[in-house]
Amino acid sequence: xxxxxxxxxxxxxxxxxxxxxxxxxxxxxxxxxxxxxxxxxxxxxxxxxxxxxxxxxxxxxxxxxxxxxxxxxxxxxxxxxxxxxxxxxxxxxxxxxxxxxxxxxxxxxxxxxxxxxxxxxxxxxxxxxxxxxxxxxxxxxxxxxxxxxxxxxxxxxxxxxxxxxxxxxxxxxxxxxxxxxxxxxxxxxxxxxxxxxxxxxxxxxxxxxxxxxxxxxxxxxxxxxxxxxxxxxxxxxxxxxxxxxxxxxxxxxxxxxxxxxxxxxxxxxxxxxxxxxxxxxxxxxxxxxxxxxxxxxxxxxxxxxxxxxxxxxxxxxxxxxxxxxxxxxxxxxxxxxxxxxxxxxxxxxxxxxxxxxxxxxxxxxxxxxxxxxxxxxxxxxxxxxxxxxxxxxxxxxxxxxxxxxxxxxxxxxxxxxxxxxxxxxxxxxxxxxxxxxxxxxxxxxxxxxxxxxxxxxxxxxxxxxxxxxxxxxxxxxxxxxxxxxxxxxxxxxxxxxxxxx
Amino acid sequence: xxxxxxxxxxxxxxxxxxxxxxxxxxxxxxxxxxxxxxxxxxxxxxxxxxxxxxxxxxxxxxxxxxxxxxxxxxxxxxxxxxxxxxxxxxxxxxxxxxxxxxxxxxxxxxxxxxxxxxxxxxxxxxxxxxxxxxxxxxxxxxxxxxxxxxxxxxxxxxxxxxxxxxxxxxxxxxxxxxxxxxxxxxxxxxxxxxxxxxxxxxxxxxxxxxxxxxxxxxxxxxxxxxxxxxxxxxxxxxxxxxxxxxxxxxxxxxxxxxxxxxxxxxxxxxxxxxxxxxxxxxxxxxxxxxxxxxxxxxxxxxxxxxxxxxxxxxxxxxxxxxxxxxxxxxxxxxxxxxxxxxxxxxxxxxxxxxxxxxxxxxxxxxxxxxxxxxxxxxxxxxxxxxxxxxxxxxxxxxxxxxxxxxxxxxxxxxxxxxxxxxxxxxxxxxxxxxxxxxxxxxxxxxxxxxxxxxxxxxxxxxxxxxxxxxxxxxxxxxxxxxxx
Numbered sequence: 001x002x003x004x005x006x007x008x009x010x011x012x013x014x015x016x017x018x019x020x021x022x023x024x025x026x027x028x029x030x031x032x033x034x035x036x037x038x039x040x041x042x043x044x045x046x047x048x049x050x051x052x053x054x055x056x057x058x059x060x061x062x063x064x065x066x067x068x069x070x071x072x073x074x075x076x077x078x079x080x081x082x083x084x085x086x087x088x089x090x091x092x093x094x095x096x097x098x099x100x101x102x103x104x105x106x107x108x109x110x111x112x113x114x115x116x117x118x119x120x121x122x123x124x125x126x127x128x129x130x131x132x133x134x135x136x137x138x139x140x141x142x143x144x145x146x147x148x149x150x151x152x153x154x155x156x157x158x159x160x161x162x163x164x165x166x167x168x169x170x171x172x173x174x175x176x177x178x179x180x181x182x183x184x185x186x187x188x189x190x191x192x193x194x195x196x197x198x199x200x201x202x203x204x205x206x207x208x209x210x211x212x213x214x215x216x217x218x219x220x221x222x223x224x225x226x227x228x229x230x231x232x233x234x235x236x237x238x239x240x241x242x243x244x245x246x247x248x249x250x251x252x253x254x255x256x257x258x259x260x261x262x263x264x265x266x267x268x269x270x271x272x273x274x275x276x277x278x279x280x281x282x283x284x285x286x287x288x289x290x291x292x293x294x295x296x297x298x299x300x301x302x303x304x305x306x307x308x309x310x311x312x313x314x315x316x317x318x319x320x321x322x323x324x325x326x327x328x329x330x331x332x333x334x335x336x337x338x339x340x341x342x343x344x345x346x347x348x349x350x351x352x353x354x355x356x357x358x359x360x361x362x363x364x365x366x367x368x369x370x371x372x373x374x375x376x377x378x379x380x381x382x383x384x385x386x387x388x389x390x391x392x393x394x395x396x397x398x399x400x401x402x403x404x405x406x407x408x409x410x411x412x413x414x415x416x417x418x419x420x421x422x423x424x425x426x427x428x429x430x431x432x433x434x435x436x437x438x439x440x441x442x443x444x445x446x447x448x449x450x451x452x453x454x455x456x457x458x459x460x461x462x463x464x465x466x467x468x469x470x471x472x473x474x475x476x477x478x479x480x481x482x483x484x485x486x487x488x489x490x491x492x493x494x495x496x497x498x499x500x501x
Numbered sequence: 502x503x504x505x506x507x508x509x510x511x512x513x514x515x516x517x518x519x520x521x522x523x524x525x526x527x528x529x530x531x532x533x534x535x536x537x538x539x540x541x542x543x544x545x546x547x548x549x550x551x552x553x554x555x556x557x558x559x560x561x562x563x564x565x566x567x568x569x570x571x572x573x574x575x576x577x578x579x580x581x582x583x584x585x586x587x588x589x590x591x592x593x594x595x596x597x598x599x600x601x602x603x604x605x606x607x608x609x610x611x612x613x614x615x616x617x618x619x620x621x622x623x624x625x626x627x628x629x630x631x632x633x634x635x636x637x638x639x640x641x642x643x644x645x646x647x648x649x650x651x652x653x654x655x656x657x658x659x660x661x662x663x664x665x666x667x668x669x670x671x672x673x674x675x676x677x678x679x680x681x682x683x684x685x686x687x688x689x690x691x692x693x694x695x696x697x698x699x700x701x702x703x704x705x706x707x708x709x710x711x712x713x714x715x716x717x718x719x720x721x722x723x724x725x726x727x728x729x730x731x732x733x734x735x736x737x738x739x740x741x742x743x744x745x746x747x748x749x750x751x752x753x754x755x756x757x758x759x760x761x762x763x764x765x766x767x768x769x770x771x772x773x774x775x776x777x778x779x780x781x782x783x784x785x786x787x788x789x790x791x792x793x794x795x796x797x798x799x800x801x802x803x804x805x806x807x808x809x810x811x812x813x814x815x816x817x818x819x820x821x822x823x824x825x826x827x828x829x830x831x832x833x834x835x836x837x838x839x840x841x842x843x844x845x846x847x848x849x850x851x852x853x854x855x856x857x858x859x860x861x862x863x864x865x866x867x868x869x870x871x872x873x874x875x876x877x878x879x880x881x882x883x884x885x886x887x888x889x890x891x892x893x894x895x896x897x898x899x900x901x902x903x904x905x906x907x908x909x910x911x912x913x914x915x916x917x918x919x920x921x922x923x924x925x926x927x928x929x930x931x932x933x934x935x936x937x938x939x940x941x942x943x944x945x946x947x948x949x950x951x952x953x954x955x956x957x958x959x960x961x962x963x964x965x966x967x968x969x970x971x972x973x974x975x976x977x978x979x980x981x982x983x984x985x
Binding site for chain 2: 070074111139141144147150151178185
């Protein structure tokens with residue numbers, strides 16, 4: 001039941017915040033903050049409780065689930081389930097949820113109630129995506145989180161918000177519908193093979209499909225997730241949406257929404273269609289490598305700080321895609337760490353750019369520069385996260401990228417490993433340019449602005465601590481992920497056998 | 502054949518509607534009173550709705566050679582009555598602000614409802630034409646009811662000419678089929694063509710093709726859609742809601758019954774092909790043309806063309822899943838369309854309809870509840886989860902996937918993304934900052950009953966979107982009488 005509560009708390013808090021904001025905007029902020037914190041506490045408690053038990057689980061078992069008939073005529077269940085992968089993603093969700101509430105504390109002063117309604121409902125939708133194991137429910141949550149995100153961009157965004165919001169919505173909706181067709185195709189194929197109508201993840205695993213059918217259905221799923229990821233060349237919505245969204249929106253987009261794409265690939269595409277995925281892996285990995293280099297080069301070429309950070313996401317998520325399709329232990333662990341660290345470091349960078357914009361009213365690098373002297377604390381923090389983003393050893397991102405590269409090499413894709421490593425080189429360039437352009441050099445415009453306040457520093461301390469912790473000692477995360485990863489690999493190999501029969 | 506008392510009980514809903522029309526007419530003759538007319542109409546509709554349960558005990562029943570009262574007919578009659586109820590409530594608030602005589606409106610509405618109810622129960626070409634003409638003739642007058650407005654007059658004339666022309670084609674089509682088969686009963690037609698009797702394909706096909714003119718016109722399928730935007734724009738908003746829902750829903754119910762009974766679409770390739778072309782053209786043209794509109798009513802007009810294209814896809818999926826998808830979609834479409842036009846209705850000032858995009862600018866910030874309901878309706882039209890429109894569209898795609906008509910459902914998906922774009926345009930307006938010193942004057946006070954009914958529609962919309970299984974059960978029983 002606790003899984004349902006995680007979602008219900010957020011939904012209820014959103015409505016309550018909307019209602020309360022008529023009288024007190026501050027009340028709405030506190031309600032959201034408390035709701036997100038409670039959810040984080042609950043999920044950490046789950047981690048604590050099941051961390052010890054995880055390695056004891058037998059194959060295929062979730063350590064927590066809720067299953068109710070929803071639309072029995074079509075075999076649709078309200079089925080939420082949690083394993084190590086979902087748990088880690090949820091912890092990240094609620095952590096970044098808290099951050100985005102805190103970062104909008106001052107930034108958002110119009111329609112505060114409606115803002116928090118949307119914020120909480122996005123988090124609820126994302127939590128639903130990470131927990132759903134009925135494909136209909138998954139699709140429901142997947143689509144549902146788009147609407148509040150759209151409002152977040154369209155109402156509180158920057159100058160070109162309408163354009164960005166509509167573009168975001170159209171891209172994701174188009175690919176979502178493509179995924180819907182695939183889900184249904186799989187559903188009917190499963191029925192044809194077994195005579196049972198079911199959207200259930202565990203039922204659909206190992207559905208016997210003709211190779212060509214499997215490939216087409218896989219492609220539908222893949223495109224749906226790859227747009228969210230975003231994979232080159234399906235990324236054009238990303239720079240606009242990230243740039244125009246308010247800070248909280250950018251944090252959630254980069255930190256969480258992109259992860260839902262990676263999560264989908266990991267949870268659904270490869271285990272459900274191992275054969276087709278194996279066949280498709282070279283294409284996906286080549287696109288991933290192109291994305292890594294392309295994202296980094298594009299980031300280097302931006303003058304708008306927010307756009308720069310946005311493009312780094314294309315590059316980082318390229319590593320995740322590479323890792324997922326290499327599909328060995330090292331690469332999967334690397335992909336997972338990359339997902340988490342990208343959420344934290346990119347989220348923090350967006351918050352920093354947001355605070356900079358709040359103070360200077362610009363994001364243009366040409367108009368900034370030389371800020372280190374006037375805002376040393378903020379510059380130092382920015383330096384830290386930029387180093388994280390470029391993959392400095394000792395910080396989490398490095399671990400992720402390194403493991404992915406190692407795993408890809410092991411999987412035999414030497415050329416792609418080399419290409420991706422070149423991408424790492426470019427990431428140094430954009431990270432340094434970010435620091436140099438904004439904080440170093442002469443203070444040509446004579447900026448004199450307030451430095452980070454104590455409350456703002458407090459936001460970054462845990463983020464820096466986590467990044468450092470994951471960089472030095474990522475074992476707890478691996479341990480939590482291990483059984484889930486074994487299960488996924490087990491499903492994938494089982495499905496191969498099933499389709500091989 | 503004489504009617505016995507059981508037949509009359511089965512026809513009770515139709516009788517109650519007719520009686521109500523007469524009562525309203527007499528009441529108006531004695532003394533004009535808007536509130537009384539509206540109230541009597543509402544009571545009549547509610548009584549007819551209740552009488553459905555009495556009739557339901559006796560189904561299925563061939564009441565006279567013309568009318569088939571079965572679960573399917575009763576379900577659609579109920580849907581039509583409920584929609585008419587909403588339209589009457591909306592009309593009361595709307596026409597209260599008008600200077601015209603308002604009482605006749607309710608008589609015309611009741612006659613149109615009667616026509617629609619006859620359509621959904623007809624199993625014979627004669628009752629088909631009877632229902633169609635009852636519906637159409639009432640609509641001629643309803644469209645032009647506000648005769649001071651030039652657009653309304655234009656709408657009325659346009660509808661009159663085109664509807665009359667399409668009815669002529671329809672009649673000729675019926676004549677051809679009758680000439681070839683010697684029967685006008687759907688079930689007889691079915692036995693004749695499935696028994697492999699000597700029939701001339703060309704004449705039969707020509708007859709069916711002419712029938713499509715009639716179907717296509719009422720459903721506003723491309724290329725018979727030309728009247729739609731003008732009627733939607735010109736007719737008073739509650740009447741538009743009626744045209745968009747009751748008239749189209751009844752026609753679709755008939756289309757479904759005709760083709761499921763006679764199985765013509767499955768027996769003759771060209772008929773299937775015609776339907777595919779109509780569906781494809783409607784989805785593409787409706788969605789693309791809607792992109793270019795600036796009037797909310799015209800946007801909804803073109804979007805309704807596209808929606809009928811989607812329903813046709815479900816129809817082409819055939820089988821019981823196809824029929825269920827059609828019916829479920831129509832229910833969702835009724836709720837959504839009534840809700841959307843309901844918002845237009847309550848916002849309209851007395852001298853014009855609130856159909857400009859600018860009228861809606863900042864609606865959410867000025868009237869949060871109304872803005873939220875309008876948003877819900879638009880999201881439902883776009884097929885976003887947690888609304889009835891989502892599950893309805895999901896079900897159509899599912900029906901299409903089960904029938905493996907991949908091309909059509911992929912087109913449906915692509916065109917509905919185009920559709921999303923223009924719905925978002927309206928949503929953007931609803932959520933943008935309100936224009937300060939606005940020159941547009943909207944209706945300052947909201948009629949209580951209309952607001953309440955909009956609230957109910959909003960709740961229904963979300964309920965069907967989140968928990969569709971109840972309606973799904975009802976729908977599958979209802980269409981069960983159609984598909985063996």
